Each structure stands twice: as C-alpha cells, then as structure tokens.
C-alpha cells in the first residue's frame with residue numbers, strides 16, 4: 001500500500017469508517033465524499049471580488065458593519081447564495097441565512113459560515129474566508145448532485161467585528177442595552193440591524209434553542225503566527241477567549257496651556273497616559289496568555305494651547321478565564337484610583353454591554369476535524385483562539401468547532417492580512433469533508 005493511501009486509511013479508521021483493507025471497501029457514499037474537492041481558484045477570486053466592497057482609494061478595506069459598503073457586500077453575497085439555490089433570508093438580527101434541503105428534513109441542520117464585515121482598515125480574509133468557503137461547499141455539493149441526509153444552513157452573521165452581535169442575538173444573549181450601544185458605523189446596534197434588513201424590535205424571533213442545530217462549524221484564518229511558524233496546515237481550535245470592553249472617562253480641567261503653572265494642572269491626558277502604562281503593567285504582572293489593550297482614545301478639547309480637560313479611551317481585556325479578566329480589571333481600577341488622586345482627575349470605567357464569554361469547542365468535533373484533516377494528508381495542531389468568533393456563542397446552543405488555516409506573518413485586522421490560496425483551499429476541503437462525515441455518522 002502506498003504511504004499516502006496508508007495514512008488515509010488509518011485516518012478513516014480513526015474516524016470510525018471501516019476500510020476493510022483498502023479505500024475501495026469504504027461505503028460508496030463515504031468514498032465519493034472523500035474524493036470530493038473544492039475549487040481553490042474560485043475561493044480566491046471571490047475573496048478578491050468581495051474585497052472591492054468598501055475598498056478606499058488606497059486599496060484599504062473599510063467594510064465596517066452597517067455601513068453602505070457592508071450593505072453592498074452583503075447584497076453581492078446574497079446574490080451568490082440565491083444562485084446556489086439557498087433561498088437566503090435575513091433574520092431579525094440581520095444574519096443572512098441560506099438553507100439547502102437534506103434527504104431527511106426532520107433532522108436538525110448542520111450549520112456553517114462566518115461573517116463578511118470588517119474592522120476599519122481591516123483585512124480581506126478575516127470572516128470572508130469562512131463565508132466564501134462555506135458557499136464553496138454548497139456549490140460543490142450542487143455541482144456533484146450530492147444530497148446530504150441533514151439539511152444544511154449557511155449563516156453569515158451580522159456585525160461580528162463590533163461585538164459578535166448577530167450570533168449573540170441568535171443565542172438570546174443580546175440585551176436592550178446591547179442594542180442601544182453605539183457601533184463603529186455611528187449607528188446604534190439596533191439602528192444598524194434595521195439598516196441591513198433586520199428588526200431589532202423583534203430580536204427574540206431570531207433565537208435558536210439548544211438542540212435546534214445539529215452542529216456548527218466555522219472555517220477561519222488563524223490571525224496569529226503559530227501555524228505558519230510551525231509549518232502546520234490546519235489548526236483545530238480548542239477554546240476561544242472571552243472579551244470584555246470598558247469605556248474609560250478621565251476628567252481633568254481644561255485651562256490655558258501657557259498661563260497655568262505645571263503644578264497647578266489637572267491634565268486628563270497625562271493621567272490617561274499613566275493609566276495606559278498601568279494597564280500594560282497589570283496585564284504583564286501575572287503568568288498566562290491574557291492580553292489587554294487600550295485601542296482608542298479621544299482628547300478634548302484637542303488644541304496645542306489648551307490643557308486636556310477630558311479623555312475618553314477604550315480598554316479591552318481577553319482571556320480564557322472570565323475570573324482572570326475580572327481579577328485583572330480590579331487591579332487596573334485600583335491603579336486608576338491612585339493615578340486619579342495624584343493627578344487631581346476623576347477616572348470612571350463603563351463596562352460595555354456586548355461582551356463575549358470564553359468558550360470551549362466540542363471535543364468530538366475537534367477529533368473529527370483533526371482526523372478529517374489527517375485523512376486529507378494535512379498536518380494539524382490543537383490550539384486556542386486569541387481572536388473572538390461567532391462560534392463562541394454558537395457553542396452555547398450546539399456542538400461547535402473551528403478550523404484554522406495559516407495567516408502569513410501572523411498579521412490580521414490590518415490591510416496586510418494575507419493567506420495563501422492553497423491554505424484556503426485546504427481549509428475549505430477540511431470543512432467540506434467534516435460536514436460530510438458528520439452528516440453520515442449521526
């Protein structure tokens with residue numbers, strides 16, 4: 001037996017598919033499923049096509065959720081879904097949902113997809129790969145006239161980058177307060193959902209309960225540099241970090257920058273700067289993979305000759321333990337009180353409504369993805385996700401898992417984000433074969 005054939009058979013055996021001495025002995029449908037491959041060229045050309053929506057004059061992407069570019073990108077995607085026979089609809093949270101019938105429509109659907117919105121000045125692969133890869137799976141099944149047992153659902157979640165809003169809503173975790181939070185587009189979450197065809201007044205209608213979905217899968221770029229550095233083709237995600245945001249408001253006193261002596265000032269920006277450093281020190285003060293960032297700041301009134309009277313900043317902390325996030329924040333608060341006292345300013349923290357809890361993916365699905373990837377001849381690694389994903393919410397209502405592929409240079413949320421066509425193709429093949437295996441196995 002050739003080595004490649006041996007590896008393939010060994011992996012299929014690990015998957016619970018009897019090989020009976022050779023691949024030909026595998027049941028007909030499983031064998032034909034395994035021979036199926038996605039069209040890598042089509043995936044890459046669609047990545048470039050979608051990138052045009054919201055691209056500015058410098059070639060940078062601005063397809064922020066709820067903006068005109070997002071609306072146009074979604075329309076492009078919806079048209080492709082229609083062409084693929086998915087009859088897409090928009091749920092009340094603005095999620096795009098396409099359905100493909102199975103042989104047994106009494107079974108719960110296997111759902112998969114991702115998001116197509118991006119951060120300001122973002123990259124062309126984050127979310128879009130999982131969305132385009134999911135559509136590719138549907139199209140291959142269509143082209144090969146393959147009917148799965150389970151119905152399939154392709155889901156494109158709304159405003160992933162602004163707090164995984166669509167998936168939070170789908171699992172019933174969005175609050176009134178969350179809908180009133182202002183999004184990056186300038187609209188509130190509720191207004192934005194309405195702008196893309198949802199209905200925030202009836203947000204409950206989009207909720208899926210535990211047991212409504214057979215399994216959820218998301219293909220995604222890693223967004224870090226581990227897979228590339230270790231020369232691994234496929235990442236199997238074990239857990240996704242929790243994410244909490246706070247607005248920090250520092251109030252000092254605006255005064256004349258020339259006539260106010262240095263010891264008479266209540267400089268809000270000076271206090272804020274010390275706090276930024278304190279955040280970094282606190283996050284680094286304990287062992288672990290926790291991260292903390294002050295990623296935005298505005299200074300008022302903002303003039304050369306005026307001492308800053310007010311500063312507003314955004315703080316984010318991420319970790320796999322919610323308790324650790326709370327512990328780190330308490331220490332940041334303690335340091336802030338000391339800074340406020342010394343600088344005669346007032347520092348206030350406002351915890352934002354749309355936070356994400358840490359989540360683990362489904363162990364059985366992890367094993368299936370790993371064995372499927374190996375059966376296709378790919379190297380794999382079990383790993384954590386430092387980025388947030390819709391999958392972390394879906395894991396509360398369904399067995400959920402993620403497939404990662406390498407990000408060149410470990411760069412993401414940047415116009416320099418890039419993944420190779422071959423890696424995207426590999427990831428989409430793992431997604432497709434995993435879906436087919438789940439479909440047959442239970």
Ligand code: GLV
Nearest residue numbers: 161386387388389
């Ligand atoms: C989403 O990409 C996030 O991790 O913020």
Ligand code: MN
Nearest residue numbers: 126127160389
């Ligand atoms: Mn993403």
Ligand code: MN
Nearest residue numbers: 126161387413
């Ligand atoms: Mn992202």
